[in-house]
Amino acid sequence: MSWIYPIIWLLCTYDGWSLVVPRLSTPPALHGELESPLYPRPYQSSLSEQWYLSVPVGYQLQLSFIHLDVEPSADCHYDSVTVMYEQKVLGKFCGQENSAEGRGGRQPILSPGNHLRVIFHTDDSKAGPHQHIGFSAFYQAIDIDECSLPDPDDGSGPLCSQICHNTLGSYLCSCRHGYELRPDQRTCMLDCGGGVFTEKEGILTSPLYPLPSPLGLSCRYHISVDPSFTVTLNFTGPFHVESTGQDDSKCFHHWLQVSIPEREPMRLCGDKSPGVIPTQSNSVQLEYRTDSAGLSRGWEMHYTTQRVQCESPGTISHGEVTPSLPQYQYRDYIHVRCDTGYKLMLHGEQIRAYFSVCQINGQWHIPLPECLP
Template sequence: HTVELNEMFGQIQSPGYPDSYPSDSEVTWNITVPEFRVQLYFMHFNLESSYLCEYDYVKVETEDQVLATFCGRETTDTEQTPGQEVVLSPGSFMSVTFRSDFSNEERFTGFDAHYMAVDVDECKEREDEELSCDHYCHNYIGGYYCSCRFGYILHTDNRTCRVECSGNLFTQRTGTITSPDYPNPYPKSSECSYTIDLEEGFMVTLHFEDIFDIEDHPEVPCPYDYIKIKAGSKVWGPFCGEKSPEPISTQSHSIQILFRSDNSGENRGWRLSYRA
């Protein structure tokens, strides 16, 4: 027969436990816990032993795979505590089946097992996925959330960390401008703007340094991340890839540099010096 279990924890015992279990019996316990995984461990285990557990056994499975099959007697090695073998379901369902065949050579007391719902550690599970947290991941019961390093803001996707980098103004006649965190990878999902604004009569020239590394695409020009320079109606760029742009003589005293990054990639960014 089948028993449905929906509590967050519980106990499963062989029929008649702690007395010997009957011959020719079969019981299945279906354990379902919401949002969690199921952990099962045995405090006592004493079944008839047989080759490949073909006579009596306890089988633990999920919807589509067998997690473990046990039979025989408990190990007598004193270092091993009863129930040291923990079975963990990949999802929120586990089924445990006890079966005994038509005969028992001697008396076997069966088993005593306990199960409990355990939280899924989403942070560990998502480490390699595209959807993992950009900086820090925090696991809590039933879920997880992301947070960012100092100086960064969590994007509305609740996963990537961006910086506030718009409205930077440069009024000196020479200077250096870099992507945020340069030469470390620049932040994702950010829109940066830098304005160089000098007195009329001066003209700004830009020189990009050697390290230039902005995510690019083999067929489409700069669809992900790029830097663009504007002076009045003139536009240079978008630039991306690994080759620094040639020096730019803007013929203007007021220019705007725009830098955009999407929500993926680990590129080092750019650094430029300007002079009037």
């Protein structure tokens, strides 16, 4: 394999070939400098050298020639400095920056993106009486005003649907009053007025009700009261949530979902009001969704709360249950007293006294006893 080495040596030294000296890419930096080989001494012939420059993402790269002294020629045919962005030539320079001869780089060059490629090429001609020393240049990061850029061509719409704020190296989106930023951090949606509701009574409505609901809604409402209370929902106003079936059973695109612990969620749509929904729970979640098309006029709901109730304990033979109330609520208690000549018996054993408390689960904590002779 020793015959390879003379060929490589020939390619590098033969007068008809250019010497290619590749350069590695520079790591992203906010600024930097570059010079032609041997600068400020005269450069050699038969060179083809490249620099790959980059600044951090979110910035544009601006290149400025501090000094340019490259052999001038028509269209910079012999020696040249070429500046490229990807496959696009941004400029080809030769001569001196302040001379009428040649094509000097007098103005800064702004890259469309955050990187540039600089190519320095010299031909194989021998140096004349004037030896040219090449170039020195400076590059720096220029902040991109993303907010002033045209909309992307990918159909995704503007960078920000409402308000765009340019920041150093990036941008931020915000929304007008009454709207909130979606998780994509670009688009805005109407503030649903959702959240957690702990009051014992209240009114909830769809956004803009009684006007039609905006499209693209994803609203959540959570009613959560003290565990000693249960919530009752009452849909009082006109109800209309778009459905795709005549029987109001196809709630595919728009829906209001009511979720109660330990029960199957109820997905509601159509124009028939759900009316009154006793939840028997202190916690209820509602989720209102509309997609990007269709029409829903919305809904209005009044919720109330009631203390947890226990069923009436009933009566007992040869005895009396006190107090006698029309309703028994959480923490109410009862006593049982037997008639004269009868004994209090519970689970087959005599007891001296009896009382029971209405628990938070709606059950009496001890069953009724018996009065036996």
